[in-house]
Amino acid sequence: MAPMTRSRAPERIPTELMAEYYSQRASAGLIFSEGTQxxxxxxxxxxxxxxxxxxxxxxxxxxxxxxxxxxxxIFCQLWHxxxxxxxxxxxxxxxxxxSAIAFQGQAxxxxxxxxTVTPRALRIEEIKTIVDDFKKAAQxxxxxxxxxxxxxxxxGYLPAQFLEDGSNQRNDAYGGTVEKRARxxxxxxxxxxxxxxxxxxxxxxxxxxxxNGMSDSEPEKTYLYLIKKLQERKLGILHFMxxxxxxxxxxxxxxxxxxxxxxxxxINSGYNKQSAEAVIQAGxxxxxxxxxxxxxxxDLPERFAKDASLASPDKATLxxxxxxxxxxxxxxxx
Numbered sequence: 167m168a169p170m171t172r173s174r175a176p177e178r179i180p181t182e183l184m185a186e187y188y189s190q191r192a193s194a195g196l197i198f199s200e201g202t203q204x205x206x207x208x209x210x211x212x213x214x215x216x217x218x219x220x221x222x223x224x225x226x227x228x229x230x231x232x233x234x235x236x237x238x239x240i241f242c243q244l245w246h247x248x249x250x251x252x253x254x255x256x257x258x259x260x261x262x263x264x265s266a267i268a269f270q271g272q273a274x275x276x277x278x279x280x281x282t283v284t285p286r287a288l289r290i291e292e293i294k295t296i297v298d299d300f301k302k303a304a305q306x307x308x309x310x311x312x313x314x315x316x317x318x319x320x321x322g323y324l325p326a327q328f329l330e331d332g333s334n335q336r337n338d339a340y341g342g343t344v345e346k347r348a349r350x351x352x353x354x355x356x357x358x359x360x361x362x363x364x365x366x367x368x369x370x371x372x373x374x375x376x377x378n379g380m381s382d383s384e385p386e387k388t389y390l391y392l393i394k395k396l397q398e399r400k401l402g403i404l405h406f407m408x409x410x411x412x413x414x415x416x417x418x419x420x421x422x423x424x425x426x427x428x429x430x431x432x433i434n435s436g437y438n439k440q441s442a443e444a445v446i447q448a449g450x451x452x453x454x455x456x457x458x459x460x461x462x463x464x465d466l467p468e469r470f471a472k473d474a475s476l477a478s479p480d481k482a483t484l485x486x487x488x489x490x491x492x493x494x495x496x497x498x499x500x
Contacts, residue, residue: 167191167194167196167455167456167457167460167466168405168455168457169198169199169200169243169316169370169457170200170457170458170461171485172200172484172492173211173213173485174187174213174488174492175213175214175215176213178209178214178215178216178222179216179221179222179225180215180225180226180228181225183488183493184229185231185232186232186493187492187493188229188232188233188238188240189229189232189233189235189236189238190464190493191238191464191466192232192233192236192238193236193237193238193465193466193467194238194456194466194467195239196240196313197239197241198240198316198368198370198405198455199229199242199243200214201214201247202216202217202242202244202245202303203215203216203217203218203245203246204217204244204245204246204296204299204302205218205246205296205299206218207256207262207296207299208248208299209247209251209255209256210247210248210250210251210252210255210261210273211247212274212275212276213485213486217242217244217303217306217307217310218299218302218306222306223306223309223310224310226307226311226312227309227310230311230312230313231311239313239314240312241312241313241315241316241366242303242307242310242312242314242316243318244304244316244317244318244354245323246300246318246323246325247261247324248261248262248263248264248323248324248327249262249267249269249282249285249324249327249333250271250273250282250322250323250378251282252280252282253283254273254276254277254280255273255275260283260284260286261283261285261286262285262286262287262288262292262324263285263286263288263324263327264287264288264324264328264333264334264336264340264341264350265287265334265335265336265341266284266286266287267284267285267335268282268283268284268285269333269378269379270282270379271378271379274485290340293340293350296324297350297354300317300354300357301358301360301361304357304358304360304361304362305361308361308362313366314362314368314403315361315362315366315367315368316367316368316369316370316403317351317354317355317368317369317370318370319354319369319370319371320405320407321372321375321378322377322378322379322380323378325350325354326372328340328341328348328350328351329347329348329351329382329388329389329392330381330382331381331382331383331384331388332379332381332382332383333379333381344384344387344388345391347388348391348392348395351369351392352392352395352396352399355367355369355396355399355401356399359399359401363402364400364401365400365402366402367401367402367403368401368402368403368404368432369396369401369403369404369405370405371389371392371404371405371406371407372407372408372435373385373386373388373389373407373408374408374417374419375407385419386419386422389419389423390419390422390423390426393426393427394426396427397426397428397429400429401427401429402430403430403431403432404423404429404431405432405434405455406423406431406432406433406451407433407434407435408420408433408435409436410441411436420433420445420450420451421450424450424451430452431451431453432452432455433451433453433455434454434455434457437454437456438459439470442454458479459476461479461484461495462476462477462478462480463476463477463495464495465497465498468498469498472498474498477495
């Protein structure tokens with residue numbers, strides 16, 4: 167089950183309802199949690215959980231326990247949104263980024279949607295603090311009973327902002343060459359590995375994804391360099407986002423990724439049962455993660471096994487709210 171923000175943590179603390187939701191989907195085998203802030207600075211959306219306080223850690227313990235009771239595994243996805251935030255979340259202070267480069271978008275705040283602003287560039291010493299925040303969060307995830315952690319390096323959040331040259335125009339140790347732009351996400355990975363060992367760490371990547379204003383002049387060079395370095399670290403899981411229709415396209419990066427990376431390669435982005443089976447049979451991935459299909463189908467593996475019909479999610483209840491459109495979708499025969 168792929169990570170999906172559902173905005174059901176009003177106080178940024180996991181709830182009993184979240185524990186029920188995740189445990190209902192334990193048959194996924196491995197669940198990646200929703201993006202979970204490593205610090206208050208990493209916040210960029212309403213009602214998303216963190217893992218940087220004792221109360222949050224204790225609340226996550228209830229979630230992981232319920233998933234384990236149902237025979238599932240769950241990784242905590244560690245998250246810092248960087249410039250995809252708004253001063254409304256930071257007492258009027260600007261959000262942070264590798265460079266002071268704005269993008270056209272909106273932040274969803276308690277006061278409603280607000281246009282994004284130009285962030286401020288992080289100082290070197292602040293970058294070190296964020297790396298330490300990720301390490302602390304990785305340790306907190308272990309205390310909370312998670313089975314591993316995932317670095318959220320996709321979808322235009324802070325690690326991707328450092329990696330891609332459209333958002334990183336630094337001229338110091340964290341910008342310029344691909345080696346320097348990849349440094350931040352590799353330091354985050356090393357911090358997680360120091361806590362968990364490489365086999366229990368995942369990194370999620372989404373090349374050529376324009377979401378949140380992202381762009382890179384040489385995405386293949388950038389991402390394949392990073393993946394080579396992750397392979398050198400014997401990274402346990404690479405969670406790679408490339409649309410299902412791309413494997414037959416000349417722009418597809420997945421075949422090259424498979425050649426470079428020998429660990430557990432999980433592919434994600436718009437797959438169904440048929441396309442998932444095809445990409446695995448082709449030897450291009452070891453597993454496929456599903457996001458939106460799990461929303462209305464908590465027993466998705468059973469439905470796949472029986473070729474049963476799939477329910478469609480209620481789009482009006484995807485984000486925020488309570489039980490409706492979250493934990494009230496029935497299982498087969500339910």
